[in-house]
Amino acid sequence: xxxxxxxxxxxxxxxxxxxxxxxxxxxxxxxxxxxxxxxxxxxxxxxxxxxxxxxxxxxxxxxxxxxxxxxxxxxxxxxxxxxxxxxxxxxxxxxxxxxxxxxxxxxxxxxxxxxxxxxxxxxxxxxxxxxxxxxxxxxxxxxxxxxxxxxxxxxxxxxxxxxxxxxxxxxxxxxxxxxxxxxxxxxxxxxxxxxxxxxxxxxxxxxxxxxxxxxxxxxxxxxxxxxxxxxxxxxxxxxxxxxxxxxxxxxxxxxxxxxxxxxxxxxxxxxxxxxxxxxxxxxxxxxxxxxxxxxxxxxxxxxxxxxxxxxxxxxxxxxxxxxxxxxxxxxxxxxxxxxxxxxxxxxxx
Ligand SMILES: Cc1ncc(COP(=O)(O)O)c(C=O)c1O
Numbered sequence: 001x002x003x004x005x006x007x008x009x010x011x012x013x014x015x016x017x018x019x020x021x022x023x024x025x026x027x028x029x030x031x032x033x034x035x036x037x038x039x040x041x042x043x044x045x046x047x048x049x050x051x052x053x054x055x056x057x058x059x060x061x062x063x064x065x066x067x068x069x070x071x072x073x074x075x076x077x078x079x080x081x082x083x084x085x086x087x088x089x090x091x092x093x094x095x096x097x098x099x100x101x102x103x104x105x106x107x108x109x110x111x112x113x114x115x116x117x118x119x120x121x122x123x124x125x126x127x128x129x130x131x132x133x134x135x136x137x138x139x140x141x142x143x144x145x146x147x148x149x150x151x152x153x154x155x156x157x158x159x160x161x162x163x164x165x166x167x168x169x170x171x172x173x174x175x176x177x178x179x180x181x182x183x184x185x186x187x188x189x190x191x192x193x194x195x196x197x198x199x200x201x202x203x204x205x206x207x208x209x210x211x212x213x214x215x216x217x218x219x220x221x222x223x224x225x226x227x228x229x230x231x232x233x234x235x236x237x238x239x240x241x242x243x244x245x246x247x248x249x250x251x252x253x254x255x256x257x258x259x260x261x262x263x264x265x266x267x268x269x270x271x272x273x274x275x276x277x278x279x280x281x282x283x284x285x286x287x288x289x290x291x292x293x294x295x296x297x298x299x300x301x302x303x304x305x306x307x308x309x310x311x312x313x314x315x316x317x318x319x320x321x322x323x324x325x326x327x328x329x330x331x332x333x334x335x336x337x338x339x340x341x342x343x344x345x346x347x348x349x
Contacts, residue, residue, distance in 0.1 A: 007121040014115040017315055026339060028329040029313040031156075031184070031291050033213035033266070035332070037248075038258040041214070044251035048244060057243035060233070064246050067253035068221050072193060077226045080233060081241045081249075085183055085207040085220030086112060088232075089150070092203070092222075093120045095235045096148040096177050104146035106135060108322050110156045110181065133158040133285065135166050140173035147176040153192060154184045157317060157327040159287035161188050171199040177228065179203045183220075186211030186263045187270070188288035193223060200225045210290055212252045212259050219249040266290050270330045276340040277328075280347055292328045298347060300326050306346050312339055 002009035017030035036042075061081040068079045082088035089112065097103055099121040105113035107126035117124050127142045129135060133155055136142065143149040149170070153162040171178050182204050185191045195202045203224040209215035219241065222232070241249075252259070274284050274292055281297040296303055304316035304326060315327040330336065 005121070007118055011115065011118045014112050018313060020313070023311070025308075025311050025313040026331060026335050027313050028331055028335070028339065029315045029327075030215070031210055031289070031329045032215045033210060033262065033290070034330075034335065035213055035262050035265070037213040038252050038255040040251040040255040040258070041248050044247050045244075048247055053243060055243070057239050057241060057246055059238050061241040061246050061249075063250045064219070064221065064241065064253065067250045068223070071253055071256050072223070074196075074223055075226075078196070078223050078229060080222050080224075080229050080236065082205075082220040082222065082236070083240045083245075084209060084218040085181065085205045085222075087218075087236075087240060088205050088220050088222045089113075089116055089179075089181070090119075091232050091235050092148060092150070092177070092179055093117070093122070095232045097122045098147070102144075102146045104143035104149040104176075106139075106151045106155070108133070108155075108158065108317075108319065109150075109152045110183075111317065111319065113150050129155070129158075133160050135162055135170065137166060137169070139166070140170045143170075143174055143176070145175065148179060149174055149176060150179040150181060152181040152183065154182075154188050154288040156184065156289065157291070157293055157315065157322060157325070158285050159184075159289040159291055159293045159327075160285050161190070161288035164190060164192060167192055168195060168198070171195055171202050174201065177201050177203060179205065181205050183207045184210055184289035184291075186259065187267055187290045196223050196225065200227065203228060208249055208252055211263050213262065214249065214252055217245050217248055219245050263290075265333075266330050269333045269336055272333065273328075273330060273336045273340060276336075277343070280340070280344050290330045292330065293322075293325050294328060295325045296343075296347065300324050303343075303346060306349075307342065310342050310346070312342060 065076040065079040102123040103117035104125040205222040207220040283295040285293040
């Protein structure tokens with residue numbers, strides 16, 4: 001017998017990518033940034049007065065919201081912060097989706113979305129991406145009466161950018177909240193941030209985990225009209241962003257140029273790696289992210305295990321439509337060159 005709610009007892013829960021401790025791997029499995037965060041973060045950490053930790057943090061993470069507002073052109077009341085963007089997704093579920101209602105989400109996409117529906121005791125409405133992993137024109141109709149429709153753009157694990165005209169069409173037709181998860185947008189050519197201003201039902205969420213090299217800190221933010229932010233603020237934990245994270249996250253955001261330089265390097269490495277993998281016979285989806293979605297000429301699952309044995313961790317999803325692929329995070333150019341070398345050897349064996 002389980003003491004948990006029925007909807008919790010019957011699910012496995014979300015399984016994050018491995019953070020193994022057994023040996024040193026070239027870690028290309030959880031889309032972390034291979035470069036350190038801005039030196040401004042290190043300076044802020046050194047200057048932080050640890051005795052302040054006896055106090056609670058400012059509950060709304062105002063300094064972070066101001067930094068986001070200054071960098072991206074919004075007033076702070078358009079911004080809410082989360083303990084990573086995963087926290088914001090949970091806040092969204094609890095704000096917009098009743099138990100027994102349905103969550104709409106694109107598929108294949110971030111595998112957390114259906115789990116969040118399960119946790120909420122909500123139903124699933126998966127809107128299938130087409131063969132190019134794009135949203136269909138009638139996606140709003142397919143999402144139907146769902147109160148919340150989450151899409152990742154760039155998509156994960158496929159890496160491609162969704163068509164903005166289609167997203168705009170969905171925003172105008174869909175009756176619920178359209179949530180655009182832009183976790184990887186700094187590695188892409190365009191963002192949908194302006195849709196928050198155009199449409200009252202659009203939320204764009206972002207994270208400092210990837211492009212700002214701060215996965216260990218846990219900081220994300222979402223931008224939307226103040227009416228939506230107001231409702232989400234009622235749901236979030238009072239102090240969901242700790243004091244140190246507020247200080248360090250603000251320092252990172254205020255040095256956005258450093259992040260952009262890193263993102264540029266990663267994009268260049270991504271394109272070089274894609275060319276090499278294509279030469280090895282992989283089919284590759286166009287990537288607007290810091291990872292590569294590759295369909296190797298041999299069984300992906302077997303290659304995943306053999307790569308791990310050789311010290312290279314990538315991600316494999318045993319799920320419909322994506323089980324023939326490997327998702328490979330873009331590391332440093334040295335890591336990627338050695339990865340391609342080993343990958344080539346495994347394909348030859
Ligand atoms: C599409 C997508 N959204 C959100 C997240 C979560 O990021 P965070 O570290 O901000 O919780 C991830 C992490 O892998 C992701 O792939």
